[in-house]
Amino acid sequence: MKRAFRSHSILPGFGLTMGFTVFYLSLIVLIPLGATFLKTFSAGWGHFWETVTGARALASYRLSIGASLVAAAINSVLGLLAAWVLVRYEFPGKRIVDALVDLPFALPTAVAGITLTAMFAGNGWVGSWLEPLGIKVAFTWLGVVVALTFIGLPFVVRTLQPVLEDLDREVEQAAATLGASAAQAFARVILPALWPALLTGFALAFARAVGEYGSVIFIAGNMPMRSEIAPLLIVTKLEQYDYAGATAIAVVMLVLSFALMFGINALQHWALSRHGGR
Amino acid sequence: MAAAEVRSVGTGAASGRLLLIAAALLFLGLFLVLPLLAVFVQALAKGVSAYFIAISDPNAWASVKLTLTVAAIAVPFNLVFGVAAAWAIAKFEFRGKSTLITLIDLPFAVSPVIAGLIFILLFGSHGWFGGYLRAHHIRVVFAVPGIVLATIFVTFPFIARELIPVMQAQGKDDEETALSLGATGWQTFWRVTLPNIRWGLMYGVLLCNARAMGEFGAVSVVSGHVRGLTNTMPLHVEILYNEYNYTAAFAVASLLALLALLTLVGKSFLEWRQPELRHAVAQARDRTRREKT
Numbered sequence: 052m053k054r055a056f057r058s059h060s061i062l063p064g065f066g067l068t069m070g071f072t073v074f075y076l077s078l079i080v081l082i083p084l085g086a087t088f089l090k091t092f093s094a095g096w097g098h099f100w101e102t103v104t105g106a107r108a109l110a111s112y113r114l115s116i117g118a119s120l121v122a123a124a125i126n127s128v129l130g131l132l133a134a135w136v137l138v139r140y141e142f143p144g145k146r147i148v149d150a151l152v153d154l155p156f157a158l159p160t161a162v163a164g165i166t167l168t169a170m171f172a173g174n175g176w177v178g179s180w181l182e183p184l185g186i187k188v189a190f191t192w193l194g195v196v197v198a199l200t201f202i203g204l205p206f207v208v209r210t211l212q213p214v215l216e217d218l219d220r221e222v223e224q225a226a227a228t229l230g231a232s233a234a235q236a237f238a239r240v241i242l243p244a245l246w247p248a249l250l251t252g253f254a255l256a257f258a259r260a261v262g263e264y265g266s267v268i269f270i271a272g273n274m275p276m277r278s279e280i281a282p283l284l285i286v287t288k289l290e291q292y293d294y295a296g297a298t299a300i301a302v303v304m305l306v307l308s309f310a311l312m313f314g315i316n317a318l319q320h321w322a323l324s325r326h327g328g329r
Numbered sequence: 330m331a332a333a334e335v336r337s338v339g340t341g342a343a344s345g346r347l348l349l350i351a352a353a354l355l356f357l358g359l360f361l362v363l364p365l366l367a368v369f370v371q372a373l374a375k376g377v378s379a380y381f382i383a384i385s386d387p388n389a390w391a392s393v394k395l396t397l398t399v400a401a402i403a404v405p406f407n408l409v410f411g412v413a414a415a416w417a418i419a420k421f422e423f424r425g426k427s428t429l430i431t432l433i434d435l436p437f438a439v440s441p442v443i444a445g446l447i448f449i450l451l452f453g454s455h456g457w458f459g460g461y462l463r464a465h466h467i468r469v470v471f472a473v474p475g476i477v478l479a480t481i482f483v484t485f486p487f488i489a490r491e492l493i494p495v496m497q498a499q500g501k502d503d504e505e506t507a508l509s510l511g512a513t514g515w516q517t518f519w520r521v522t523l524p525n526i527r528w529g530l531m532y533g534v535l536l537c538n539a540r541a542m543g544e545f546g547a548v549s550v551v552s553g554h555v556r557g558l559t560n561t562m563p564l565h566v567e568i569l570y571n572e573y574n575y576t577a578a579f580a581v582a583s584l585l586a587l588l589a590l591l592t593l594v595g596k597s598f599l600e601w602r603q604p605e606l607r608h609a610v611a612q613a614r615d616r617t618r619r620e621k622t
Contacts, residue, residue, distance in 0.1 A: 056424055057422055071410070136349055150594075153596065160545045165578060166579075170363060264441055282440050286549070304443060
C-alpha cells in the first residue's frame with residue numbers, strides 16, 4: 052500500500068507550520084549554502100584545484116585537523132574523568148562545577164581567545180610556569196590545541212553524563228563480587244558500555260574544533276604555513292579580495308563538516324541500537 | 330545498609346576516589362574557573378576607575394547597543410521558526426522527518442567564518458545580488474543587515490532543537506482534548522500548548538540569545554569593522570585588543586563574561602524547574618530514530 056505523505060491527525064496547522072519551516076530553512080540556510088557550491092563550480096575546476104591543494108592550504112588543513120584531533124583526544128580522556136566524577140561522587144560545590152561545564156558554550160569565543168592568550172603567554176598565570184620548562188604555548192600550535200580543548204570540553208562531558216547515569220551498577224558490583232579489580236571492571240565492564248557515547252563526544256568536539264575561529268586566532272600567532280588554521284586562511288583570502296580562493300577552501304571545509312555530521316548521526320544510530328530495547 | 334553494600338568500581342577505596350576528584354577538579358579549574366577569573370582580574374588590573382572609563386567609552390556603548398539590537402532581531406525570528414518547526418515535527422507524522430531535523434541542524438556543522446562568507450557571496454559587491462543592491466543603494470554586507478543575517482544563520486537551530494523534544498514529550502492529548510471541546514486552533518496553541526512548553530521555550534531563547542550576543546567569526550566576516558557603526562561587542566573587544574589596549578578590551582569582555590554567567594545561572598534554574606531539559610536533545614534524536622526503525 053502506498054503511504055501518504057503524512058498520516059491523518061485532527062490537529063490543525065500542519066500546512067502553515069510546515070510551509071513556514073521549509074520556507075525559512077530554504078531562505079536562511081539551504082539557498083545560501085547551495086549558492087556557495089554553485090559559485091565554486093562556476094569558477095572552474097582548474098583554479099579550484101590549484102587553491103585547495105596549494106602548500107599554504109594543505110598546511111592549514113593539517114594544523115586544523117591535527118590540533119582538533121589532539122584536542123578532542125584530550126577532551127575524551129579528561130572529559131570522561133570529569134563526567135565520571137560528576138555522576139558518581141559527591142563533593143562540595145559539585146552543582147556549581149557541573150553548571151560551569153557549559154561555560155565554553157556560553158562564553159563568547161573572542162573573550163575565551165584573549166583570556167586564554169593572557170593566561171598562557173610567557174608572563175601569564177600558566178605560561179610563567181611553563182616557560183621555564185621550555186614549553187611555549189601561546190603563539191604556537193600548542194596554543195591552538197589549548198583553545199580547541201577549551202571549546203570542545205562540554206561535548207564529551209555532556210554526551211557521557213546521561214549514559215553514565217543510566218549505567219547499571221549491578222553489573223559492576225557483580226564483577227567486583229566475582230573478584231575483578233577496579234581497573235579490570237572499568238576496562239571490561241564500564242568502558243565497553245561507554246564506547247559509543249565516547250566516540251560521539253569525540254566526534255562532536257572534533258567537528259566543532261575544525262571550524263572554530265574566534266578562540267583560536269588570538270592565541271595561535273597566525274604564521275602562514277606554521278600556525279594558520281583553515282578558517283583564518285579563508286578570512287585572509289577574503290581580506291585580499293580573493294573571493295574564489297576563499298570559497299574554494301570553504302567548500303573543502305563544508306564537505307568535511309557535512310561528512311562528519313553524517314558520521315556522527317550514524318554513530319548515534321549505532322549507540323541507540325546498542326542500547327537495545329530500553 | 331552498610332553491611333549489604335558491595336564494593337563497586339571507583340566508589341571503593343576512598344583515596345582513589347579523592348585522587349579522581351582532585352584530578353577532575355584540577356582540569357576543570359584550569360580550563361573553566363581560571364579563565365573566568367582572569368577576565369575580571371585583567372579588566373580591573375588598572376583599577377576600578379579605569380574600568381568604568383573603559384566601559385563608558387562612546388564606541389563601547391555603540392557596540393553594546395548594536396549587540397542588543399542584533400539579538401533583538403535575530404532571536405524573535407528564530408523563535409517563530411522554532412515554534413513552527415516544533416509544531417510540524419512533534420505533532421504530525423510525515424515522511425522525511427529525520428531528514429528535516431538533520432537539515433535544521435546544518436548551521437551547527439558550518440564554521441562561523443563560512444557562515445559569514447556565504448552572505449558575502451550573495452550580497453557582496455561581486456555577489457549574486459551585488460549589482461541589484463548597488464543600483465538601489467542598499468547595503469547588506471559590511472552593514473547592520475549582514476550582521477543580523479549572519480547571526481540568524483549561526484543561531485538558527487537553537488530554539489527548534491530545544492522545542493522539538495519538549496513538544497514530542499508532551500504528546501498531542503491535551504491539544505486534542507481542547508479541540509474536541511470546541512477550541513479553535515489558535516486558542517489551543519495559546520492556552521494549551523504554549524503554557525506546556527514555556528520552560529523549554531525559555532531554555533531555547535536563553536541559549537540562542539547567548540550565542541547571538543557572543544558570535545564572533547560570522548559577524549567578523551560581514552561587519553567591515555566600522556567603529557561605532559558596525560562593531561558588535563565581541564568585535565570591539567578584538568579591535569581594542571589588537572591596539573594593545575588590554576584593560577579596555579578585558580573591560581568590555583567582562584560584560585560578555587557576565588552575560589555568560591547569567592546564561593549559566595538561568596540555564597541551571599530552568600533545568601531545576603524541568604530536569605528533562607538537560608538531555609532533551611539526545612532523547613529527541615533517539616525517539617525520532619526509534620519511530621523510524
